[in-house]
Amino acid sequence: MSQPINNLRLRRTQKLLREALIELIEERGFEALTISEITQRAMVSRAAFYRNYHDKYDLVERIFGEAMHDLFNAVSVEGTEHPPQIWVKFFEHIAEYERLYRALLGRRGSSWFVLKMRAFIMDLLNTYAQHPQWQASPDRPLYPTTDDFVPNLIATMMIESITWWLDHGRPYTPQEITTRCVLLASTIFKETSTWR
Amino acid sequence: MSQPINNLRLRRTQKLLREALIELIEERGFEALTISEITQRAMVSRAAFYRNYHDKYDLVERIFGEAMHDLFNAVSVEGTEHPPQIWVKFFEHIAEYERLYRALLGRRGSSWFVLKMRAFIMDLLNTYAQHPQWQASPDRPLYPTTDDFVPNLIATMMIESITWWLDHGRPYTPQEITTRCVLLASTIFKETSTWR
């Protein structure tokens, strides 16, 4: 039970498996991959894979999960005084792990992962949406909290923005693409909050 | 004693150590490296290094040795009917392992390795020099076999050609650079074989 102090081997096999996964998604697409293929590329036994991960979905989830963990750490350290800052950090993170996201969101990617990512972005929206900058007016809720139609749209738009951004060689800085996305999002928020 | 069938772990640690070595030579130079540094980068224990290699020189020697082994295999398979072909293969090999040779022959490289490589090229010269293409005339030896002054010069020239070639982004194909080198070498051979 008690996790031993030694985790170099664990970290190493996980690193090798992650790198192998990204390479192989780029080459053959996520859905086509088998566990054997990943472990062979990683120079790791199949048994070692199952000791570390449940399946290939688990592998991706944990890569993404830890990346998001790092993202939140980076943001909480630097402060959230200016909420759109979280999105700048978000795009910076995307840029840093470009290979991963191109692989997972691109043509050969995984629609399962797109769902996963949309859910995450919606969480982020819910967490940070109450900031004045995104509010249509102070006394009116931004959108009906019982309905996540609008957040869903925004999240989809964000993902599309990410893939476009990566596919076009990141023609904007994280700051610039964030500004454009926030502008778009707040427009949608304002428009739709007048519905009824 | 008896080498077990299992060598995945061995091959993996060796691969990781080699990659780490090349990276670190590029970053900090060969002579400055410590074993700990290499093993940390490779995510391998120091003990594992010593199980596989005697020291960092051994590590480099074996990378080079196996590369040369592959080189000879490639040549012997494709036939040596046209001897300068070995040099084309040689430059192709250099191009393939560009990072290694830039690292080892460049500014931050190892003068020890340059000696090693010169000796190897001289071997190659001795092995293939008797071909008519490089002979001044059929009835006269190419150079006095008791003296390796000229092979030494040629080998030095070859190494300089390699570093120049790599440093300038390989402006010639392996075939072209070989042609130029063979031309230079045979000129030197012809000139010096008239000495006495």
Next chain:
DNA sequence: ACGGGTTTGTCTCAAATGAGACGAAAGCGG
């Protein structure tokens, strides 16, 4: 030449891994 820190090379023992086998499940072509 002397000392303090680093690196080397070797060792031991616990722990993660690799090989390989196994039945079950899934894909697939006829």
Next chain:
DNA sequence: CCGCTTTCGTCTCATTTGAGACAAACCCGT
């Protein structure tokens, strides 16, 4: 629907590996 093949997921045991300690060699500044 039925075989045939591949992949999955789990298991066991031998083997390599990591952690850590050790003395010896090596620096390097005083």
